[in-house]
Each structure stands twice: as C-alpha cells, then as structure tokens.
Amino acid sequence: MAGTEKLKLSEVLEEIEMSRAAFYRMRARGKAPKLIKLPNGQIRCRRTDLDAWWAKHEITA
Numbered sequence: 001m002a003g004t005e006k007l008k009l010s011e012v013l014e015e016i017e018m019s020r021a022a023f024y025r026m027r028a029r030g031k032a033p034k035l036i037k038l039p040n041g042q043i044r045c046r047r048t049d050l051d052a053w054w055a056k057h058e059i060t061a
Helices: 009-016 020-028 047-056
Strands: 006-008 043-046
Touching: 006 009, 006 047, 009 020, 009 043, 043 047
Parallel strands: none
Antiparallel strands: 006 043
C-alpha cells in the first residue's frame, strides 16, 4: 500500500542527517516527526509523517 512504509529510527536519522542524541533533543521540544512505538519497544516512523515533517520545514524563496 502506498504511504504505509514504516522506517526504522536509524533510517530516519540517516535521511535527516542527525545524531540520535540531537534527534531526541528535538523530539523533547516537540519538533521531531511523529513516531510509533511498537509493542516490542522498537520505534518506527511512517514515510508519510516524515514527508510531512520535511514539507513543514521547507524554505521557499
């Protein structure tokens, strides 16, 4: 299904070129993309949520 891809936190960090510590600081300020915590404790991010986060931070000339 389109838009249902779920990325591992490591994949998100690689895409946004950010360290885990910096990401969690941003998350604590409420500025990070939405995350999903699975029952086994793993973290995922929907591709659609990450794309929306990118769009929100896009700078237009």
